[in-house]
Amino acid sequence: MAYYNTILNQITAIIPRHEFDSLSEQHHSGQKSCSFNRWSQFMPMIIGQLSGRKSLRDITDNLKAQHPKLYHLGIKRTSRATLARVNEKQPSSLYESLFLSTSRQM
Numbered sequence: 001m002a003y004y005n006t007i008l009n010q011i012t013a014i015i016p017r018h019e020f021d022s023l024s025e026q027h028h029s030g031q032k033s034c035s036f037n038r039w040s041q042f043m044p045m046i047i048g049q050l051s052g053r054k055s056l057r058d059i060t061d062n063l064k065a066q067h068p069k070l071y072h073l074g075i076k077r078t079s080r081a082t083l084a085r086v087n088e089k090q091p092s093s094l095y096e097s098l099f100l101s102t103s104r105q106m
Contacts, residue, residue: 008050008073012043014102017074023101027094038094040075041086056080056087 017039024038048059060080063070067077 008047011046011050015098019101020098023094023097027091027097029089029091036076036078036082036086038086038090040078041083041090042095043073043075044078044083045087056083059083 020039044059044063051062053059053062057080060078060083063077070077
């Protein structure tokens with residue numbers, strides 16, 4: 001069976017995971033969340049953007065349908081409420097720093 005890289009894999013390959021994790025620790029606000037990390041926020045938002053999803057509910061329903069594949073993305077199942085809370089409470093400065101650093105590398 002032939003192996004093909006997906007577009008999502010090619011996009012996430014641009015972002016070094018260790019750099020993402022260190023930036024997420026620097027830009028985290030509030031108490032430490034062990035159950036839901038910033039990577040588990042980032043991946044659904046990227047998937048929603050690439051697939052043209054209209055709402056958080058649409059994103060989470062899509063992820064529920066793809067549940068067996070979430071492990072390979074390094075994320076956990078999430079609810080709409082959790083995703084909304086993290087989007088509201090955590091600063092967007094992580095993504096500004098992340099995309100500035102990746103644009104310098106290119």
